[in-house]
Amino acid sequence: MVGRCGGLPLAIIVLGGLLASKATFYEWDTVHQNINSYLSRANGQEQRLGEVLALSYNELPYQLKPCFLHLAHFPENVEIPTKKLIRIWVAEGIISLVHNEGEGEEALEDVAQRHLTELVARCMIQVVEKSSTGRIRTCQMHNLMRRLCVEKAYEENFLLEINSWNVDELRGTSRARPVGKVRRIALCLDQDVDMFFPSHLKSHHHLRSLLCFHEKTARLAEWGLMKSFFNKCRLLRVLNLEGIQGQGGKLPKEIGFLIHLRFLSLRNTKIDVLPPSIANLKCLMTLDLLTGNSTVQIPNVIGNMHKMRHLYLPESCGGSIERWQLGNLKNLQTLINFPAEKCDVGDLMKLTNLRKLEIDDPKFGHIFRSHNLQFSHLKSLFFVSYEDISIVHVALGCPNLYKLHIDGPIKNFPEPHQLSSKLVKLKLMGSGLLVDPMPTLEKLPNLSLLELQLDSFIGKQLHCSQNGFPQLKSLVIHEMSNLEEWKLDKGAMPSLIKLKIENCTKLEKVPEGLRFLTTLQDLEIRSMFAAFRTKLEKGGEDHYKVQHVPTVVFCYCDY
Ligand SMILES: *[C@@H]1O[C@H](CO)[C@@H](O)[C@H](O)[C@H]1NC(C)=O
Ligand SMILES: *[C@@H]1O[C@H](CO)[C@@H](O)[C@H](O)[C@H]1NC(C)=O
Ligand SMILES: *[C@@H]1O[C@H](CO)[C@@H](O)[C@H](O)[C@H]1NC(C)=O
Numbered sequence: 001m002v003g004r005c006g007g008l009p010l011a012i013i014v015l016g017g018l019l020a021s022k023a024t025f026y027e028w029d030t031v032h033q034n035i036n037s038y039l040s041r042a043n044g045q046e047q048r049l050g051e052v053l054a055l056s057y058n059e060l061p062y063q064l065k066p067c068f069l070h071l072a073h074f075p076e077n078v079e080i081p082t083k084k085l086i087r088i089w090v091a092e093g094i095i096s097l098v099h100n101e102g103e104g105e106e107a108l109e110d111v112a113q114r115h116l117t118e119l120v121a122r123c124m125i126q127v128v129e130k131s132s133t134g135r136i137r138t139c140q141m142h143n144l145m146r147r148l149c150v151e152k153a154y155e156e157n158f159l160l161e162i163n164s165w166n167v168d169e170l171r172g173t174s175r176a177r178p179v180g181k182v183r184r185i186a187l188c189l190d191q192d193v194d195m196f197f198p199s200h201l202k203s204h205h206h207l208r209s210l211l212c213f214h215e216k217t218a219r220l221a222e223w224g225l226m227k228s229f230f231n232k233c234r235l236l237r238v239l240n241l242e243g244i245q246g247q248g249g250k251l252p253k254e255i256g257f258l259i260h261l262r263f264l265s266l267r268n269t270k271i272d273v274l275p276p277s278i279a280n281l282k283c284l285m286t287l288d289l290l291t292g293n294s295t296v297q298i299p300n301v302i303g304n305m306h307k308m309r310h311l312y313l314p315e316s317c318g319g320s321i322e323r324w325q326l327g328n329l330k331n332l333q334t335l336i337n338f339p340a341e342k343c344d345v346g347d348l349m350k351l352t353n354l355r356k357l358e359i360d361d362p363k364f365g366h367i368f369r370s371h372n373l374q375f376s377h378l379k380s381l382f383f384v385s386y387e388d389i390s391i392v393h394v395a396l397g398c399p400n401l402y403k404l405h406i407d408g409p410i411k412n413f414p415e416p417h418q419l420s421s422k423l424v425k426l427k428l429m430g431s432g433l434l435v436d437p438m439p440t441l442e443k444l445p446n447l448s449l450l451e452l453q454l455d456s457f458i459g460k461q462l463h464c465s466q467n468g469f470p471q472l473k474s475l476v477i478h479e480m481s482n483l484e485e486w487k488l489d490k491g492a493m494p495s496l497i498k499l500k501i502e503n504c505t506k507l508e509k510v511p512e513g514l515r516f517l518t519t520l521q522d523l524e525i526r527s528m529f530a531a532f533r534t535k536l537e538k539g540g541e542d543h544y545k546v547q548h549v550p551t552v553v554f555c556y557c558d559y
Helices: 010-019 025-041 045-058 065-073 082-092 108-121 143-155 223-232 253-257 276-280 345-350 391-397 512-516 530-536
Strands: 126-130 136-140 160-163 184-188 209-213 218-222 238-240 244-247 263-265 286-288 310-312 334-336 356-359 380-384 403-407 425-429 449-453 461-464 474-478 485-488 498-502 522-526 551-555
Touching: 045 143, 065 082, 065 108, 065 143, 065 184, 082 108, 082 136, 082 209, 082 238, 082 263, 108 136, 218 223, 223 244, 223 253, 253 276, 391 403, 485 512, 522 530, 530 551
Parallel strands: 160 184, 184 209, 209 238, 218 244, 238 263, 263 286, 286 310, 310 334, 334 356, 356 380, 380 403, 403 425, 425 449, 449 474, 461 485, 474 498, 498 522, 522 551
Antiparallel strands: 126 136
């Protein structure tokens, strides 16, 4: 702890240590002693505590301060999704590029990621969840720290929070508004938001960012109510309307006034038509159109949004037969639902900065068969295919893949050295493999999550050998209709925590080797025949194999 929080005054280290969630016992002990001696010297602890925390803010390097203040947007007890957070930071312009001699320019998202990590190291935020690749997926602020953050944000006029407590008070009166011009609003309303749009917002001409939060549905009588808001707040850079439910599925054309907009999320809004004026939003860096409706009518303008970095498209972008050209989106890092039916495959090949790509249309799986792929930055890939897929091609074209999810037939399963040794997460569906893939997969040094689903293997026997799958934490074996036997040698999967066996109707029993998996915490048996289950229950002949597992869940629903 002391090492990680190095360079800060002792009191902060102490408090920081207290606030961190994962201190070791020794660290906690030291922290405890230190805090006691500190507090015994301090009178009026509550206030002193506040002062000490304030120091930790004052000590922050200047580039981290706005990042920290920005966290005041998020309501108490909310787990903050870091991917979105980082995109908003970038859109806000609070992340600046660092030029390193010799090395190329770092992506803004990577700089932001480092800032986030630094805030964690300074114990100002806590990691809640990490992804399988070790990325921080969600984070949270300790309540004391959050209080400081909100206070500072208020003091510095960084943002205004509008919630059900103060919405009435704020409307109509100027009394409660902070002095100066409000540039950011966090709207935390668990009710109809009509009262807010447009009457309240009209007065905020200087608004740069509006983030909406709500636990339940936030209703808007009709999207038309946004017109005057779009018309007035033309300086907006960040607009998160996630989850707002309005009558009519058409976004008003006035959205086109927001020419500075860099972040627009319409996720779960049921919007199904975008107006042609969306073409004006040339600065967009993140556009999230996973609206909850599988089809959204999108005009043919996306290809001109050259600053686009993260693009989430719906399953279908509408019936127009116009061709889209996306080949110029050189900054694109994330592309969800590549609109293969509207685009030239050659365009996709030009998007060489992609880090995450999803293609959910099986007609285009052939891309990964014949073309000369070169996605050297791609970390995460999902695609569906009707035709046979060559994993070797995929591995050669995408040498830095961490996550791979393929839904479709795979003929020849490669040798271990032909797969990326970086793979952390692999999901195969409907591969129809004739040969047991385990001897290859078990040699991937970092594989941590494996799902074999829907007859991804159609033989009778799987065999996992000693020392195989050194890092595997989670394994799902789902619907392998021919599988009769699964052999698991002692010493295989030494790190396994979760195992799910689902609907493998011919599998007679769990492997003997299960009893050596001392790390196993969760075993889920789902849609298996009663004969299979009763063997595992108390008194059953296989119970000894699983009696050490803390949680064994049977789902009886199906058979
Ligand atoms: C999705 O859009 C269609 C029209 O494009 C509409 O009829 C339907 O109600 C929408 N679905 C939802 C859930 O809003
Ligand atoms: C495996 O993961 C570790 C820790 O994340 C990393 O340092 C190492 O480079 C990875 N190995 C490969 C082959 O990618
Ligand atoms: C179980 O798998 C069989 C094929 O093996 C399939 O027909 C059936 O629908 C599956 N059942 C469930 C509940 O998924």
